[in-house]
Every structure is written in structure tokens, then in C-alpha cells.
Amino acid sequence: MKGVAVFLLAVVCSSRAELVNVTVYGEALCPDTSAFVTGPLNRAVMEIGTIFTLKYVPWGNAKMISKEKFECQHGPMECTMNTVEACVIHYYPKREDFFPFLVCAFKQFETLNPDVGKKCAEEANLVWEKIETCYSGDLGISLEDMFAAETAELKPPHEYVPWVTINGEHDKTAEGKDLIEVVCQAFMGSKPPACEGELDWKEGINF
Numbered sequence: 362m363k364g365v366a367v368f369l370l371a372v373v374c375s376s377r378a379e380l381v382n383v384t385v386y387g388e389a390l391c392p393d394t395s396a397f398v399t400g401p402l403n404r405a406v407m408e409i410g411t412i413f414t415l416k417y418v419p420w421g422n423a424k425m426i427s428k429e430k431f432e433c434q435h436g437p438m439e440c441t442m443n444t445v446e447a448c449v450i451h452y453y454p455k456r457e458d459f460f461p462f463l464v465c466a467f468k469q470f471e472t473l474n475p476d477v478g479k480k481c482a483e484e485a486n487l488v489w490e491k492i493e494t495c496y497s498g499d500l501g502i503s504l505e506d507m508f509a510a511e512t513a514e515l516k517p518p519h520e521y522v523p524w525v526t527i528n529g530e531h532d533k534t535a536e537g538k539d540l541i542e543v544v545c546q547a548f549m550g551s552k553p554p555a556c557e558g559e560l561d562w563k564e565g566i567n568f
């Protein structure tokens with residue numbers, strides 16, 4: 362009996378392949394990041410979310426003027442909203458918690474501001490008050506310093522946003538509609554049905 366139990370455990374463990382690590386370097390208020398997050402990335406999370414981890418790095422092409430002062434491609438509001446996103450990820454590191462917030466924010470990237478952020482936080486069941494304290498204070502700044510450093514460490518350096526790495530390697534194909542295919546190929550375990558082209562189309566995916 363004991364032998365059978367050990368055998369079963371061994372089978373279960375060996376079938377658990379390592380998850381694929383997807384990292385997205387993006388920017389608030391950026392139309393291309395928005396199209397990617399609300400389109401291919403959202404679809405991948407829904408269809409094959411069980412086979413990859415997601416890390417989102419809110420910095421992109423922003424520049425450090427000093428440790429406390431940043432300059433952003435789409436103006437100061439982009440810096441503010443990158444910081445809001447950094448705070449959301451800090452307090453809610455689980456994808457199921459932070460990702461609905463990101464999708465909500467990126468759907469409204471053209472008018473994104475802290476009021477929209479507050480509504481998105483409420484919709485995603487996140488506590489806005491601590492996010493607000495974070496983005497308007499020292500914690501927000503130090504989180505952005507960290508994400509700026511992570512972006513600067515990219516090899517090769519990023520040339521545009523969104524910039525996507527698969528298991529730490531830049532992958533241009535993953536930055537568009539073929540994201541699911543790329544992640545499925547990188548996954549060594551038994552693949553979910555969506556990997557075999559049996560996409561389970563759901564409502565609300567504008568892709």
C-alpha cells in the first residue's frame with residue numbers, strides 16, 4: 362500500500378513542468394502597451410493562464426532625472442500612473458489580483474488618471490487608500506526606482522514598449538497575437554486544450 366502511494370506521488374510530481382515566465386515591460390498611457398495588455402495578454406491569461414507566470418514592469422521608456430524625479434514619454438500623468446501600477450503590484454503580487462486592475466486601467470489609457478485608477482481598484486476589489494498613500498509617497502518612488510533598474514538591466518536593452526521576455530529572453534513574436542503559441546511552445550508539460558488551437562472564445566475579449 363505504501364509503495365503505491367509513493368509511486369502515485371512520484372507520477373504527480375514529475376508531470377508538473379516548470380511554468381513559463383512571461384515578463385512584460387510597459388508604460389501607462391501607451392497605446393501599444395494598452396493594445397497588448399487588453400488583447401493578446403488578456404486572452405493568454407484567460408486561455409492558458411495555468412502554464413505561465415506573469416510579471417509586469419511599469420516603467421518602459423521613462424527616464425530618471427534624479428532618484429525622486431522621472432520624465433515620462435506621455436507626460437507626468439504617465440509617471441503617476443506607472444507608479445500607481447507599481448503600488449498595485451507591490452500590494453497585490455498575485456496575478457489574479459493585479460491583472461484585472463491592469464486590464465481596467467489599460468482599457469481607459471487615453472483618459473487614465475488617479476480617479477480612473479480608484480474606480481479600477483474598486484472594480485478589482487483592491488483597497489485604493491493604501492495604493493493612494495503609496496503612489497503619492499516615498500514607497501511609490503522607491504518601487505519605480507526598482508522597476509527602472511530592472512528595465513535598465515535588460516539584455517539586449519529594450520528598444521520599444523511593450524517589450525516581452527519569455528524565461529528571461531526577449532521574444533518579439535510574443536509581443537502580438539502569437540503570444541499563446543509562443544508560451545505553449547515553451548511549456549514542457551502537458552498542454553491545455555487552447556494550445557492545440559481549441560480556443561475557448563469568451564465574451565469581453567476585444568482581440
Ligand SMILES: *[C@@H]1O[C@H](CO)[C@@H](O)[C@H](O)[C@H]1NC(C)=O
Pocket residue numbers: 379380381382528
Ligand atoms: C521562472 O522563474 C522562476 C523564479 O525566478 C525560476 O525558478 C524558474 O526556473 C523559471 N522558469 C523557467 C522555465 O525558466
